[in-house]
Amino acid sequence: MAEANWYVVHTYSGYENKVKANIDKAIENRHLEEQILEVQVPMQDVDELKNGVHKKVSKKMFPGYVLIKMVMNDDTWYVVRNTRGVTGFVGPGSKPVPLTDAEMANLGFRRENIEIDLEVGDTVTVIGGVWKNTIGVILSINEHKQCVTINVDMFGRETPVEISFAEVKKM
16 A cells, blocks of 8 residues: 555635535545545634633634645545545645655644554543543544544444544553
């Protein structure tokens, strides 16, 4: 399998989250999970002063752009390029240029690979994030995204949730 790289996609302003949702849905529908690994709208917390009150607000780091980690081939290029709200890849002409590791590190995307001793079917406890102290059984493990999918009980229904490797502990 070819190596996955980060690419920048230009979108209509204000459509970043919609484009992310549409690409995520296309990945699921076309079973491209092994080729399009991650879609992100980079956000940053900003301290804003409004009416004399300080408030933490999440703002888009790059309005009009979405970052995608993918294996570039004709299929993935076509899916991303023909997603509603996408105007094109960043690069000369129609040739997308991948971001280097140094550029990704400058954007704050330093991510060490975490080695885990977990298998599908193991029971884990969530030790951080929104689902802290939740217990679940691992449905799948995604090494590329560095996360596991577990079922959680939400409103009386089993719902699959992705949790980072760093936020789970084997029971």
